[in-house]
Amino acid sequence: MKRIGIDVGGTNTDAVLIADDRVIHSVKSATTADVTSGILAALKALRANPAAAVPVDAVVIGTTHFINAVVQRRHLQRIGAVRIGMPASASLPPFCDWPADLAALVNDEIFMLEGGHDYDGRPFMPLDTDGLKAAARAIKAKGLRAVAIASSFSPLDPSCEITAREIFAEICPDVAVTLSHDLGRIGLLERENAALLNAALHDLAVTTVTAFRKAIAEAGLDAPLFLTQNDGTVMQAETATAFPVMSFASGATNSMRGAAYLSGLDDAMVVDVGGTTSDIGQLRHGFPREANAVVEVGGVRTLFRMPDLLSIGLGGGSHVEQDPVRVGPLSVGYRLTSEALVFGGDRLTATDIAVAAGLIDLGDRARVAHLPRRLIEAALADAHRKLESDIDRMKTEAGDVPLLAVGGGAFLVPERLSGISEIVRVDHGDCANAVGAAIAQVSGEADQVFRDMTRDEAIAAARGIAEARAVQAGADRDALKMVDVEDMPIAYLPGNALRVRVRVAGAIAEPNIGAAA
């Protein structure tokens, strides 16, 4: 199995080739505004190495592009929001718990209509199909290109949302429709929020995935394209176009999974020092520890399962202030190679301090020779203090544990930290997130109603279906693990009806010898 993993970050685009369970080569390249040329440059650099210029089975891209768009309020589109379930919930309409600035950017018009279901599967109110038609016509007249639709209890019975999509397809076929039941579970507000964010990212998703495909084609690669999603598994590029929110946490997940793979450690603290931020998390059995609480993305509550990460404003591109001496939280970001002193710029950054201290060799060392020793020491001490206290915050056990230091700015992590047994640095550690993308797992999901079975039988049946789907998608059957299970009784239906959703994931199977190419 040969795979190229690519991580498109805010600062760098990294690429690795993994073959036969080994990292063959890794490269780092600057992210570009158009995305495509940055990926193309990384791929060209990667394949300039003869060992890496081989046909591959898949290209897997992990990106923070979509979550950054929400956090930075950029490239979002105005959408229509359709809530089905009136007259209940009327005082809490769509966007009711969004930060005002984000809602103002995204919320174009809200339609609140009768319909939806009750907990036992009975219709709550007859679906207002005339209202849906009017909403579709209004959205068409306004020229909106995306709509999010959320109906009460749709994870139990999605029929109202599906009917709504059919009506929109008829009246305004060019409008992209996100249905909430595709993205979330019970919890109308959080599920609807995920759908609203997804709709707001639609055009960006189309543009970005198209740019990914173009770069891969221009690099001369003929392999299927996948994107990584929040739980460390891959989705096909078409799925990513329809559901960009599913990639929200993939950058962090990839970096931690990559660190585990490169080090062989399954249980450790991880710090990924990038250009702008450091993300601190914890590996448990080779996977990131998940956040307990409701996860907010750009200030919006969602039900996504995300790695529990503490993100601090410290990275290789961090500004260094001199009075008093302070590193971050502002950063030059992807302009590091033009604005940092060692690259001929006039902004003192953490990278310049590290070059002056002899921690790394980058750019023109002579340009930082004048920095006073006291400044260098004080700046490094400030960075170390920040890392030490925040790593300690994220630890869940009292004893000393190993720390995996990865990412392009890992040189800022000192050799000793209190509460840490050893600092582990690994080859290709600066491309851990691209490695994580390359080794991403394959998943399978089953979501259906079972009758005349016990709960255990129903879950086992759903698991069997999910496993078969994962194997079909290329997973190694023996490596599959259940990563999520949820069941909801449907009291209204006879025969102890139970809706069960099971998700399994596992490593990719080695190709059979002699299998058709």
Next chain:
Amino acid sequence: MTGSAMKTINLDDIEALAVGAWILGTGGGGSPYLGLLNLRRLYAEGHRVQLMSPLDLADDDWVAVVSNMGAPLVGQERLADSRSIARAVRMQEEINCITFHAVMSVEIGGGNGMQALMAAAHLGIPVVDADCMGRAFPEAQMTSVAIGDLKPYPCTLYDPRGIEAVVTKVPSWKWMERASRKICVEMGSIASTSKAPRTGREVKDWGIHFTTTKAIAIGRAVEAANRSHQDPIAAILACEGGLRLFTGKIVDVERRTTEGFLRGSAVVEGSDDDRGTRLKLSFQNEWIVAWRDGEAIAMSPDLICVLDSVNGHGIGTETARYGQRVTVIALPAPAVLTSPRGLAFVGPRAFGYDLDFRSLFATAGAQ
């Protein structure tokens, strides 16, 4: 003599109340988050809510007792609307030809800790700093006013589809529970209700006093600990004289919505000092009994609270899910609940467990 010490509740109080009420909810009562959103909106529109001491009520003042009744899971899909609870209170005024002087929650725990404030904002009357449980319980007869044998009727129920129902007369609180629950189930296992109106005298004699203030204090302690990176759970235990029972990760949740309740169990696998053991939590809307190796180590009416190990916030029976890292604590029950008559209403046998109540707290908790 009324109104000597009215206090305006500000938004900070309400944010703290949402955190504290969720902890006192012992897993039930639904998340206060949706109530918080309603109140933020009402405050943005200019509404303000006053809090009054129960001791300042005149004996003949009428007090409305409100609750959003039903299965917490349903409240996640049919979101609390402040106008519904206000309508249930107005129905009581219409059928009894009375005017309410103030409103209180039947239970401080969970979303119902916010319902009295939502009603008060629309009705323009104060909230009484008291409730009838000091926590949350699933059934209508599990209250201090039922333990006090006060009149159980009438009860009004409202559904925003325009369904209004009144249970006019019943012979007992248990019958009120049975009759109103049937209506609630037909309404979709959720209904805005206003229980039998209480007089000021009754609230002074049988209300559980100062629980709104208590919930706000718990919320403030948790948020202060979180801000200063202290252990929020230790802050709750210090604030309330509670006990840490178990720390671990949720590994199984079984839940079913039956007869208008959310029932089931959750299993927590131990970590840290509890490694190698499991705690099973049985619930009926609220956490009722905690079992360790088959032995009941904590039970109603002591409060069993399942908290997020990281931020100390409550975790509801409808939101508990696989993988969550939790700390289970117990807090002492109000004294009225641990009296012999109290235990008949809210002890483990009231939930179908053949257990003698054993409190974890030497002196049954203070009110």
